[in-house]
Amino acid sequence: QQPVQSPQAVILREGEDAVINCSSSKALYSVHWYRQKHGEAPVFLMILLKGGEQKGHEKISASFNEKKQQSSLYLTASQLSYSGTYFCGIDGGANNLFFGTGTRLTVIP
Amino acid sequence: EPEVTQTPSHQVTQMGQEVILRCVPISNHLYFYWYRQILGQKVEFLVSFYNNEISEKSEIFDDQFSVERPDGSNFTLKIRSTKLEDSAMYFCASGGSRSDELNSYEQYFGPGTRLTVT
Numbered sequence: 255q256q257p258v259q260s261p262q263a264v265i266l267r268e269g270e271d272a273v274i275n276c277s278s279s280k281a282l283y284s285v286h287w288y289r290q291k292h293g294e295a296p297v298f299l300m301i302l303l304k305g306g307e308q309k310g311h312e313k314i315s316a317s318f319n320e321k322k323q324q325s326s327l328y329l330t331a332s333q334l335s336y337s338g339t340y341f342c343g344i345d346g347g348a349n350n351l352f353f354g355t356g357t358r359l360t361v362i363p
Numbered sequence: 364e365p366e367v368t369q370t371p372s373h374q375v376t377q378m379g380q381e382v383i384l385r386c387v388p389i390s391n392h393l394y395f396y397w398y399r400q401i402l403g404q405k406v407e408f409l410v411s412f413y414n415n416e417i418s419e420k421s422e423i424f425d426d427q428f429s430v431e432r433p434d435g436s437n438f439t440l441k442i443r444s445t446k447l448e449d450s451a452m453y454f455c456a457s458g459g460s461r462s463d464e465l466n467s468y469e470q471y472f473g474p475g476t477r478l479t480v481t
Contacts, residue, residue: 256405286469295454295472296406341406350396350419351470353406 257344259354266332266361274357276342277324285318285325286343286351289336296341299327329359337361365389367473369455375479376445384440384476386455395438396456396470397430399423406454412438445480452477 257278264272276285284303288296302318302325313330329336339358343351368387376382388395397409410420410430417430427449429441438457442449458470 288472290406295474298469298471301469343406350408350411350421351398351406352408355405 256352257342257354259340259342259357261357262355263358264360266329266336266359268334268361268363269331272329272332272359274327274329274340274342274359275324276326276344276354277322278344280323280344282318282320282323282325282344284345285316286345287316287325287327288341288343288353289338290341290356291338299340332359332361334361334363367455367457367471369453369473369476371476372474373477373479375481378447378480379444381441381443382445382478384442384453384455384478386438386440386473387436388438388455388457389471390436391460392457392471394418394457394459394468394470395432396458397440398454398456398472399451400454400475401451409440442478445478447480450478450480 257276260275266272284301286301287299289299290296300316302316316327318325337360339356341353341356343353345351367389370385374382395412398406399409400406408421410424411418412430427443431439452475454475455473456470459468
């Protein structure tokens with residue numbers, strides 16, 4: 255049930271945009287996005303429940319394409335504080351999350 | 364703001380010993396979880412717990428592992444006869460209150476317990 259994330263790593267300059275993709279081979283009930291900074295616990299960003307749903311959180315937003323069984327996380331005008339590893343977690347129906355391998359995002363000045 | 368707490372922050376144990384990792388979930392949450400993260404790898408689901416019983420468990424969660432909610436606040440993960448490969452960060456998470464739709468809640472993670480098996 256492990257989702258596949260891409261890219262594995264990305265380096266941005268402050269102010270640049272990035273897209274992180276998450277896809278699953280199985281049907282998705284919901285997609286959760288988390289950010290984890292080194293040595294810390296994952297922090298919840300957002301949850302998407304319905305096909306086509308998009309959510310936004312400051313300059314971080316996400317979409318969920320239920321038919322394609324994928325979700326994308328959009329980071330616009332990146333800030334240094336956005337650095338970390340981003341995980342998507344898919345819920346196969348029991349609200350137990352199966353996380354992808356993560357995308358390491360580094361924002362440099 | 365309420366948060367999930369975990370103790371200890373770091374546990375060192377010898378192979379073959381038993382360890383108990385402790386968690387205090389957020390008080391009005393109904394669902395509790397244990398995840399683990401081997402250094403540099405992804406977060407892996409171990410077990411979920413609801414209404415005083417295991418609701419789901421992964422293939423990682425074998426007979427070596429057990430969970431318990433001994434009282435109204437604590438949630439524990441016991442690892443019997445630890446192995447070197449059990450070394451990892453163990454995260455407790457909780458989510459879902461009575462006011463949430465039960466398929467739409469976020470999970471709040473605790474700070475983790477780093478388990479080192481020597």
